[in-house]
Amino acid sequence: MNNATAYRFLHSLRRRMLPMVLVLLGVAGGGYAVLSLDRIRITFHAPDTEAMLGLFSILSLICFDYAFAVGFRSGVLGYSLSDVVYCFAGPFGKKHNLFLSFTSGGASALFFLWLICANSPLMTMWIGARTIDVIGFLIGAFFTVLITFLGSSYLSARFCDNTKAKVIAVVSLLASNLILGLLVLKDLIGVFGSFEQVKQQDPALIVRLIGNSFYTDIFPIAGWDQIVYKEIVRGGIGIRSIIVIALYIIILLGIILLYIRSDFDFYEHAYDNASRIADIIEASKAGVEAVNTGIARTAKVGKEVYKRGWGATAFFHMHLFENIRASKIFFINKVALVYRVFALLLLLIADGMLEEIWDVLLVIVGIATMLVLNAIVFGGSKTVLEFNRPYIYTVPEKSGRKLMMCIFSDIPEMLFDALICLLIIKLVAREPFGPLAMISFLIMMVIFDLLSETAGILCAKLLRKFGKFALMGVRYVLIVFLIIIGMLPAEIFTNLVTGAAADNIDIILCVMIASMAGVYFLLWLAVLSLTRVVFERTDANDIL
Amino acid sequence: MLTVNNVTKKYKNFAANDNLSFTINDSEIGILLGPNGAGKSTIIKSIAGLLRYQGDIEINGIPNKALEAKRQLGYIPEIPALYDTLTVEEHLEFIRRAYKVEDTGIKDKLLDRFELSDKRKKMGKELSKGMQQKVSICCALMHDPSVVIFDEPMVGLDPHAIKELKLVFQELKDAGKTVLISTHMIDTIEDYWDVVHIMMHGKIAATRHNRGHVEGEKSLEDLFFEITEGHS
Numbered sequence: 001m002n003n004a005t006a007y008r009f010l011h012s013l014r015r016r017m018l019p020m021v022l023v024l025l026g027v028a029g030g031g032y033a034v035l036s037l038d039r040i041r042i043t044f045h046a047p048d049t050e051a052m053l054g055l056f057s058i059l060s061l062i063c064f065d066y067a068f069a070v071g072f073r074s075g076v077l078g079y080s081l082s083d084v085v086y087c088f089a090g091p092f093g094k095k096h097n098l099f100l101s102f103t104s105g106g107a108s109a110l111f112f113l114w115l116i117c118a119n120s121p122l123m124t125m126w127i128g129a130r131t132i133d134v135i136g137f138l139i140g141a142f143f144t145v146l147i148t149f150l151g152s153s154y155l156s157a158r159f160c161d162n163t164k165a166k167v168i169a170v171v172s173l174l175a176s177n178l179i180l181g182l183l184v185l186k187d188l189i190g191v192f193g194s195f196e197q198v199k200q201q202d203p204a205l206i207v208r209l210i211g212n213s214f215y216t217d218i219f220p221i222a223g224w225d226q227i228v229y230k231e232i233v234r235g236g237i238g239i240r241s242i243i244v245i246a247l248y249i250i251i252l253l254g255i256i257l258l259y260i261r262s263d264f265d266f267y268e269h270a271y272d273n274a275s276r277i278a279d280i281i282e283a284s285k286a287g288v289e290a291v292n293t294g295i296a297r298t299a300k301v302g303k304e305v306y307k308r309g310w311g312a313t314a315f316f317h318m319h320l321f322e323n324i325r326a327s328k329i330f331f332i333n334k335v336a337l338v339y340r341v342f343a344l345l346l347l348l349i350a351d352g353m354l355e356e357i358w359d360v361l362l363v364i365v366g367i368a369t370m371l372v373l374n375a376i377v378f379g380g381s382k383t384v385l386e387f388n389r390p391y392i393y394t395v396p397e398k399s400g401r402k403l404m405m406c407i408f409s410d411i412p413e414m415l416f417d418a419l420i421c422l423l424i425i426k427l428v429a430r431e432p433f434g435p436l437a438m439i440s441f442l443i444m445m446v447i448f449d450l451l452s453e454t455a456g457i458l459c460a461k462l463l464r465k466f467g468k469f470a471l472m473g474v475r476y477v478l479i480v481f482l483i484i485i486g487m488l489p490a491e492i493f494t495n496l497v498t499g500a501a502a503d504n505i506d507i508i509l510c511v512m513i514a515s516m517a518g519v520y521f522l523l524w525l526a527v528l529s530l531t532r533v534v535f536e537r538t539d540a541n542d543i544l
Numbered sequence: 545m546l547t548v549n550n551v552t553k554k555y556k557n558f559a560a561n562d563n564l565s566f567t568i569n570d571s572e573i574g575i576l577l578g579p580n581g582a583g584k585s586t587i588i589k590s591i592a593g594l595l596r597y598q599g600d601i602e603i604n605g606i607p608n609k610a611l612e613a614k615r616q617l618g619y620i621p622e623i624p625a626l627y628d629t630l631t632v633e634e635h636l637e638f639i640r641r642a643y644k645v646e647d648t649g650i651k652d653k654l655l656d657r658f659e660l661s662d663k664r665k666k667m668g669k670e671l672s673k674g675m676q677q678k679v680s681i682c683c684a685l686m687h688d689p690s691v692v693i694f695d696e697p698m699v700g701l702d703p704h705a706i707k708e709l710k711l712v713f714q715e716l717k718d719a720g721k722t723v724l725i726s727t728h729m730i731d732t733i734e735d736y737w738d739v740v741h742i743m744m745h746g747k748i749a750a751t752r753h754n755r756g757h758v759e760g761e762k763s764l765e766d767l768f769f770e771i772t773e774g775h776s
Contacts, residue, residue: 279628299629301665306634314641322629389625391683393594395642396614540594 005100008086018469030117034138037124037131047128049233051204054211055123056137057226059116060144061180062345064222067109067145068173071152074108077160077266077273080281084274088267098157098259098266109149113141122349127204136232140225143248147221150255158262160269176219183215203348224248283385299326312401315392319383319409331412336377340420343369347428360432360505366425367441367513368483371448375479378414378449379456380472383407387461393540400532407453411446418445434506437513444517448486451524455479458531461538486519545569546591546691546722551599553586553746560586561597562746568722568739570690573713575733576726577764578743579772584726585622586746588695591724592619603691615643618689622696624676626668632679633664636686643687654682658708673700681709691722698732710736730768740764742771 013020079087079100087097117138123129152169159165188198188209198206210216212230217223225248228241304324309317323330343366350365383406386392392402422441426433433441459475493515494508546568553561560583568574576584590597593609603613626635636651655661658678668676677700684692698706713736716723727733733740735754742750749771752764762770 299667301631301667306630306637309638309641311642311644314638317641318627318630318634318638321634322627325629389627390592390594390619390621391639391642394592394614394617394619396611397642398611537596539596540589 005087005092005096018467022469026114026118030114034117034120034134035131037120037129037134040121040124042125043128045126045128045204048204048208049128050212051127051208052123052129052133053226053230053233054208055127055129056133056140056229057211057216057223058207059137060141060226061177061216061219061222063112063116063141063145064148065173065177066112067148068152070109071149072156072166072169074273074277077157077270078277079270079274081274081278084271088271094267095260095262097270098262102153106149109145110142113138113145116141119346122346126349133229133233136229137226140229143252144222144225147248147251147255150259151251154255154258154262157266157269158264160264160266180215180219184210184213187213187215203351221251283382301325312395312397312405315386315395315402316405316409319386319406320412323409323413331416333377333413333417336373336413336417337420339373339377340417340424343373343421344424344428347424351428360429360509362429363425363433363437363509366421366429370421370425370445371483372480374417374445374449375452375476375483377417378410378452379475379479381410381453381456383410383453384457384460387457387540390540399535400528403457403532403535404528407450407457410449410453414446414449415442417449418442421445432505432509434509436506437509440510440513440517444513444520447517447520447524448483451482451520451527452479454524454527454531455482458527458534461531461534482520482523485523486516489519490515545602545604546574546693546724547600547602547605548587548591549600549602551587551590551597551601553583553590553595553597559746561590564599564746564748566741566748566751568691568724570722571717571720572738573717573723573725573736575737575740576724576743577728577730577733577740577768579728582728582743583746584728584743585695587743588619588693588724588726591693592617592621615687616690618684618687618692620677620681620684620692620694620697622699624673624680626671626676626679628669629667631665631667632660632671632675635668635679635683639683639686645687650686650688654685657712658682658705674702674705677701678705681712685712689721692716692724694723694725696727697725698727698729706732710734730765733764742768744771 079097083097083100087100117134120129120134123134155169156166159169185195185198188206189195191209192198192201211226215223217227224244227244228237231237231241299322302325304321306318306321308321309315320330346369347362347366351362386406392399392406395402419442422438422445425441426438455478456475459471459478463471463474490512494512496511548564548566551561551564552559562583564583564587566574576587578584586595589595591601591603591608593614601608603616606613606616608614608617627638630638632655633651636654639645640647640651652661655664658681660675660678660682663671663675666675668679671679677697681694681697697709701709713723713725717736717738725733725737738754740752740754741748742752750767752767
């Protein structure tokens with residue numbers, strides 16, 4: 001039986017050579033980034049061992065939350081339809097089938113560790129983290145991710161029928177994070193006198209105090225894993241490390257025992273989940289980013305009424321209505337919001353590395369970060385699924401109008417997202433990001449999102465038959481290329497006004513961002529026209 | 545009236561439709577009959593304007609990709625493609641608005657007819673395949689098209705829905721509409737058809753007009769197996 005599973009697994013790997021090569025290159029890239037840290041000579045801050053240990057603890061907390069979310073969301077329910085057909089209905093035991101789904105969920109849980117590896121040079125430049133330090137952190141964080149993922153996966157399968165238990169688990173996680181945040185903030189205010197004073201401090205100092213706080217250290221699982229490395233760095237393993245190692249072994253053995261002795265029936269829920277996963281796979285073939293595919297899952301029929309639109313505008317109102325049904329806060333792209341947290345973290349690190357006079361550079365780094373993230377969120381938007389249905393082709397309206405109406409239905413999401421991006425950049429860059437720059441930034445982001453979405457649709461129409469990896473790969477290259485094109489004229493215009501308004505950084509930034517908006521607008525019109533032509537002159541998707 | 549004139553559809557070097565020509569007149573039910581892979585769905589999709597092709601297709605004398613032709617065409621795809629989060633009723637409302645059809649109560653009539661009234665608040669993702677197919681049919685009939693094309697419409701339907709659908713075919717015919725149905729299920733077409741085109745390898749291998757029982761003429765089933773098994 002295990003041979004059959006191994007055969008299926010290896011055979012499926014052989015059929016996915018390109019994704020496998022990309023994954024291996026990614027892993028090798030992450031590994032190389034960590035191993036080359038000791039050769040980095042650029043530093044923005046004096047090496048600070050305590051700040052580094054604090055940062056490790058904070059990252060460990062984020063790993064814990066992420067692994068919990070991944071395990072709880074899909075975990076042991078992450079089966080494909082073929083798993084259901086061949087393993088659930090086939091001659092395989094429940095325990096065999098229970099462990100089967102770890103291959104996909106486990107990999108997702110480890111993704112965050114890879115992300116940290118890939119960005120580890122930033123830690124070196126900021127606070128002097130060495131290769132050995134990052135490896136020490138990774139060992140601890142790996143066990144945190146492993147225990148948390150296995151634990152939350154078990155909870156999700158064990159209580160798959162019990163909504164109340166699941167809500168309690170999620171609320172407990174959120175509450176523990178909130179309580180930790182409040183306790184640490186109370187300590188910081190105690191040290192510096194007021195919240196305003198806390199905000200004025202060097203980020204490295206704040207990170208040092210948060211990460212090494214008593215409350216962080218005692219936070220279950222996530223707080224413990226860095227204790228061992230902290231004690232090694234500070235001069236030898238003490239009793240706390242021994243207790244932590246013992247606790248980890250006991251918890252891990254306990255979870256394995258739970259799995260071995262488990263006798264709950266998760267097949268029905270796994271089957272239900274498999275249909276959703278099949279939808280996600282189908283959507284990803286059309287070019288929808290996996291991050292955008294969970295939205296329809298939560299939709300429930302409420303009191304909302306669909307009663308607007310006529311001709312092509314029916315598409316706009318129908319999509320807007322779908323978004324409203326999926327969430328009362330339909331203008332919030334939840335996945336984009338998670339990305340913003342990551343962007344905020346990156347910008348805070350950059351803020352810590354740079355002196356105050358470089359805040360203008362932070363604005364530019366912030367804009368670039370937001371653009372790249374939006375290329376993922378809106379470039380792979382769910383609008384491309386419209387091409388999997390016949391109505392966009394058969395409804396007697398001009399194709400360009402129908403297409404535009406579908407794209408426009410995402411404008412509320414784009415506007416809200418642009419507002420969040422604006423607040424993040426303002427929080428980090430402060431003074432130089434003035435009112436004029438902020439207004440032009442809002443407009444520029446919405447136009448860029450429209451451009452990303454349209455370019456994503458164009459790629460989906462042209463490249464679907466080459467497979468999702470080719471589609472997504474080309475799409476990102478194209479959008480990054482478009483980002484760069486938008487920045488080139490911005491530099492020229494900025495140089496032109498710098499002489500005339502050298503003392504007004506708000507005007508300079510406004511001109512720079514507005515010229516980007518102008519270029520992106522022209523590019524959007526060009527891509528929209530091209531998409532309309534492609535839409536009219538190519539075959540409909542083969543799924544129809 | 546539906547006219548297909550010298551239509552060829554190629555995928556690289558493979559001709560899914562090879563110089564197809566046929567006409568289905570008003571008040572006629574035409575059947576495209578053939579085994580899997582004969583090219584039935586390809587020509588149906590070409591008529592619906594989903595594919596590029598060489599040749600001409602006209603709906604009531606208008607090229608099929610013109611907006612006026614789209615207004616007069618109803619298309620039921622082989623695989624129902626509904627919106628996950630729209631209810632049955634909202635699907636029909638969306639189509640009514642998209643096709644600019646005044647609200648004359650046709651929505652309720654169609655829902656009653658296909659026994660979907662009690663499912664009107666169910667979302668697309670909550671429906672079985674058969675139910676989705678019924679919604680898909682209702683959507684195609686919503687704007688009262690004069691030419692209606694069905695791609696494998698019986699697949700997934702329960703016996704009652706099949707019976708109802710056959711009545712719909714007859715009613716459409718009686719109302720002077722043009723109906724084209726693609727199917728590989730020879731036993732489901734019985735005798736409501738006017739003309740059958742048997743397709744094989746992208747071509748029309750035989751055409752039979754319904755003249756009732758003619759002494760000495762092969763049955764449709766015998767003709768079908770003679771062509772399809774003879775080719776294999």
